Amino acid sequence: MVTILDVARLAGVSKATVSRALNGKVFVREEVKARIMQAIEETGYKPNQLARNLANNKTNSVGLVITNGLYNGPFFSSMIYHAATNSEMHGRQLVLADGKHSAQEERDAIDLLLSLRCEAIMIYPKYLTVEELDEIIEQSETPIVVINRELVRHRSQCVFVDHQQSCAAMMAYLLAQGHTRIAFVAGSEGSPTGESRLAGYHNALRNAGIEPDPQLLVRGTWSTDSGYEAGRELLARDVPFTCVLAGNDDMAIGVAKACHEAGLRLPQDVSLAGFDDSVIGKYYNPSLTTIHVPMDEMIRHAVGIVLTPEDNASCSHQGELVRRESVRTLL
Amino acid sequence: MVTILDVARLAGVSKATVSRALNGKVFVREEVKARIMQAIEETGYKPNQLARNLANNKTNSVGLVITNGLYNGPFFSSMIYHAATNSEMHGRQLVLADGKHSAQEERDAIDLLLSLRCEAIMIYPKYLTVEELDEIIEQSETPIVVINRELVRHRSQCVFVDHQQSCAAMMAYLLAQGHTRIAFVAGSEGSPTGESRLAGYHNALRNAGIEPDPQLLVRGTWSTDSGYEAGRELLARDVPFTCVLAGNDDMAIGVAKACHEAGLRLPQDVSLAGFDDSVIGKYYNPSLTTIHVPMDEMIRHAVGIVLTPEDNASCSHQGELVRRESVRTLL
Known part of the structure; x- marks a missing residue:
């Protein structure tokens, strides 16, 4: 029988630290947590959760609602993992649970999770508006936290990144490298994330005294395929640009393919940047300049809000510029 | 109020076809299904599922157990999507639900889903053995299907790909291109998928009269990071090879990075191939030769087995060679 002591020994920490990491109420450094998770895996240690659940008549589960159209990509797989x-x-x-294709189905998924006696619910909404989410929170007895939306009435029940500010940081960097003809591949129309990043792009240009050229704006739908199509469309317009900023890394990789097919070298002939800091960006050749979205932190925060609300207050997180090889300095 | 007729009109099909696609009992072409899903999304149509559930005292839900260590990557995000x-x-x-870090926790996740009144359960096991899975199926009143394992006693309750045969097909192709010094980046030790692919590699070499060189074998743990480390280890050994076959596409991309850093060009200096046909392989430069694993088909089949068992019989699926730019012909 493996005990918590075996885990502690293998991870080189005290029993109390393992216990703290497992009950999650006190801060434990990421690196130590990773060692503990590894040790749990290697020893096969199992906190006797099910027995506890049965005694409590509780499922001890936390629900997460995301719409299935978003599952299929590295960003959301990382979110589900965290x-x-x-x-x-x-x-x-x-x-x-799957939020499917409408606000009503997102509500249904929340209702399903409530009917399954989840203790708390996280939702990464696609269709529900901020007003509808505020109402859902007001009507629910179960704690609910909203990921990636700023709720006006319930600021302590949401976690989000200021996408417009992140985009401004990226644009400031690109402009400082001497790029002024910067094309933008926007995400899906109506997506708050996409619209914030697009607004950040427009504002940054105007603040730099550059009137946005509508010929430099194309739309994708977040997938690599859509980025490839957007890249082809942009190239077919035959307008000059020195840099493409894509609304996420997946689309940036698609744009890269379109550039390669057109005989353009990255970054010598065209610079490229994205958002999200997905794994592939680090390994792509050239490696991709991007904005790191602190997904792990945000999700840790979201879980904390619903399970230990006393420890959690602020809701806004910051993206961070990650400079790599795909952007060339023109100056 | 949006009706099924609005969906049918927008998708350009009959009401009966929408209905067939939604109840899933009759075959509807993929392309037509995609149009219908698109139309459902655009119209906001919602089959009144929840009302039906409430009437039936059923959750109308299907459970899936995967261990969280696997969530974080394109292969599993595609599986969850499908x-x-x-x-x-x-x-x-x-x-x-999350199978966490042990066979017991995989059992717990199944038990949780059963206690949530799921109608059927799919499991992509990491820790439970074939014998344990056979037992679980025998003891459960709820239909259970196992993904990616061949169950001897319950062949109609599993779907899998013959990984050894897929690997043999890949090796036959690489050998036919004139590669004889082929390095292999194996997946995690003890993973049945990894061991099958490794066996396929060894057998193919021996069948071609080539004794496997242990210096050409390195191990990763499926992630891109681990592929990068394995690539560096292989290069540090300073043994000659003309091609690297990685146990999955993620590791192949990591190997590519290690090769680039060492000043090796793909595929001029070294050829590279992987398994899974993940999205990035198509968009990587050079595009990656791989084995397509028919995930959509397998999952459709798995869902079919548990929900409409009368329509589903065979369990084995075939991987398929996808030839792209990353493998050079030496002859």
Whole structure:
């Protein structure tokens, strides 16, 4: 029988630290947590959760609602991973339900998770508006936290990144490298994330005294395929640009393919940047300049809000510029 | 109020076809399904599932167990996507639960989903053995299907790809291009998928009269990071090879980075191939030769097995060679 002591020994920490990491109520450094998770895996240690659940008539689970159109990509797989890992750190099981294709179905998914007796619910909304989300929170007895939206009436029940500010930081960097003809591949129309990044792009240009050229704006739908199509469309317009900023890394990789096919070298002939800091950006050749979205932190925060609300207050997170090889300095 | 007729009109099909696609009992072409899903999204149509559930005292949900260590990557995000989409096609909601770090926790996740009254359960096991899975199926009143394992006693309750045969097909192709010094980046030790691919590699070499060189074998743990480390280790050994076959596409991309850093060009100086046919392989430069794993088909089949068992029989699927730019012909 493996005990918590075996885990502590293997991870080279005290029993109390393992316990703290598992109940999640006190801060434990990421690097130490990773060692503990590794040790749990290697020893096969299992906190006796199910027995506890049965005694409590509780499922000890945390629900997460995301719409299935978003599952298929590295950004959301990373989110689901962090949601599961952080739920586990709090001794809970993550249960994911599908928000499907409408605000009503997102509501249904929340209702399903409530009917499954989840202790708390996280939602990364696609269709529900901020006003509808505020109402849902007001009507629910179960704690609910909203990821990636700023709720006006419930600021302590949401976690988000200021996408417009992140985009401004990226644009400031690109402009400082001497790029003035910067094309933008926007995300899906109506997506608050996409619209914030687009607004950040427009504002940054205007603040630099550059009137945005509509010929330099194309739209994708977040996927690599759509980025490739957007890149082809942009190239077909035959307008000059020295840099492409894509609304996420997946689309940037698609744009890169379109550039290669057109015989353009990155970054010698065209510079490229994205958002999200997905794994592939680090490994792509050339490696991709991007904005790191602190997904792990945000999700840890979201889980904290619903499970240990007393420890959690602020809701806004900052993206961070990651400079790599794909942007060339023109100056 | 949006009706099924609005969806049918927009998709350019009959009401009956929409209905067939939604109840999932009859075959509807992929392309038509995609149009219908698009139309559902655009119109905001919602089959009145929740009302039906409430009447039935059923959750109308299908459970899926995967361990969280696997969530974080394109292969599993694609699997979760297909599982949700295919469940929806059958009028069900996908509920994902985390198998965590041991066979016991995989059992706990199944038990949780059963206690949530899921109608059927799919499991992509990491820790449970084939024998344990056979037992679980025998003891459960709820239909269970196992993904990516061949169950001897319950061949109609599993879907899998013959990884060894897929690897043999890849090796036959590489050998036919004149490669004889082929390095292999194996996946995690003890993973049945990894061991099957490794066996396929060894057998193919021996069948071609080539004794496997242990210096050409390195191990990763499926992630891009681990592929990068394995690539560096291989290069540090300073043994000659003309081609690297990685146990999945993620690791192949990591190997590519290690090669670039060492000043090796792909595919002029070294050829590279992977497995899974992940999105990035198509967009990488050079595009990556790989084995397509028919995930959509397998998951459609798995959902079919548990929800409409009368329509589903065989369990084995075939991987398919996808030839792209990353492998050079030496002859």
